[in-house]
Amino acid sequence: MIIELLISVCVVVGGLFGLVGSFGLIKLSDPMSRMHAPTKSTTLGVGGVLVGSMIHAAVYEGKVSAHELLITLFLLVTAPVTANFLAKVFINQQTRPEDLPDAGSCKLWATHDKPEHHPASDQSEA
Amino acid sequence: MKLLNRLLPHPLLTLMLTVIWLLLVNRFSLNSLLFGFLLGLLIPVATQPYWPNRPKLKRPSKLVTYTLLVLWDIIVANVAVARIVLFMPNAKRQPAWINIPLDIRTPEAIAMLGGTITMTPGTLTADISAQGRSLLVHCLHAPDPDAVRAEIKTRYEARLKEIFE
Numbered sequence: 001m002i003i004e005l006l007i008s009v010c011v012v013v014g015g016l017f018g019l020v021g022s023f024g025l026i027k028l029s030d031p032m033s034r035m036h037a038p039t040k041s042t043t044l045g046v047g048g049v050l051v052g053s054m055i056h057a058a059v060y061e062g063k064v065s066a067h068e069l070l071i072t073l074f075l076l077v078t079a080p081v082t083a084n085f086l087a088k089v090f091i092n093q094q095t096r097p098e099d100l101p102d103a104g105s106c107k108l109w110a111t112h113d114k115p116e117h118h119p120a121s122d123q124s125e126a
Numbered sequence: 127m128k129l130l131n132r133l134l135p136h137p138l139l140t141l142m143l144t145v146i147w148l149l150l151v152n153r154f155s156l157n158s159l160l161f162g163f164l165l166g167l168l169i170p171v172a173t174q175p176y177w178p179n180r181p182k183l184k185r186p187s188k189l190v191t192y193t194l195l196v197l198w199d200i201i202v203a204n205v206a207v208a209r210i211v212l213f214m215p216n217a218k219r220q221p222a223w224i225n226i227p228l229d230i231r232t233p234e235a236i237a238m239l240g241g242t243i244t245m246t247p248g249t250l251t252a253d254i255s256a257q258g259r260s261l262l263v264h265c266l267h268a269p270d271p272d273a274v275r276a277e278i279k280t281r282y283e284a285r286l287k288e289i290f291e
């Protein structure tokens with residue numbers, strides 16, 4: 001009974017966070033902010049469902065399942081990469097170097113650093 | 127020794143791939159152990175040109191505490207972002223770009239820092255500077271950008287520096 005409650009809590013909390021993440025996509029006002037909602041809330045959303053699934057497998061099917069841990073691992077590894085790619089597309093299409101904070105010694109962020117800025121040196125660097 | 131290096135460019139990666147394969151199969155048997163090990167041998171050799179240097183871990187034991195810290199921060203981040211999404215009107219929210227000058231130089235450490243920033247409270251790694259000396263981070267709501275920068279540097283970067291350098 002207590003176990004069932006625990007599983008339900010995990011699944012419901014996971015579902016709620018998934019819902020909040022999707023709602024954030026509609027509600028937040030600019031493209032960069034919109035990316036925050038799915039990268040974070042969805043992690044805990046999926047995480048909650050997975051923890052529920054692990055408890056269920058351990059208690060009712062009597063086996064320890066590793067798949068949920070792997071899904072978590074793959075999510076943690078891939079979500080930042082996807083977010084980074086989307087951010088780079090946004091920077092490339094909708095910002096100019098002067099919109100962003102100072103990049104330090106070289107003045108440019110990598111996305112704005114295109115080969116035509118230093119045509120002579122990009123051969124030697126590669 | 128040189129031949130062994132050629133065959134096993136990343137011994138830790140080989141071990142990790144074998145273990146992940148066993149976990150994917152979800153049941154231990156000699157067959158899957160051997161097949162996992164075969165994958166663990168082939169994949170590092172195939173990806174070797176993209177990843178020539180073997181990353182060194184100075185203090186691997188600290189990786190465990192770091193992982194636990196980040197997992198906890200992810201939970202906190204989720205609640206914080208959910209509250210901003212649900213209760214803060216867009217007009218009151220102050221999104222901001224901040225730059226984070228890096229003290230760490232190891233590519234693997236910078237990649238981990240970038241991933242950590244994306245997964246934790248209200249921040250998202252957007253880009254790296256052209257020479258790899260600073261990270262561009264977007265904040266969902268940052269009334270005080272300097273505090274965010276200081277927190278990332280002390281909480282995550284200092285720990286990664288201990289682990290990798």
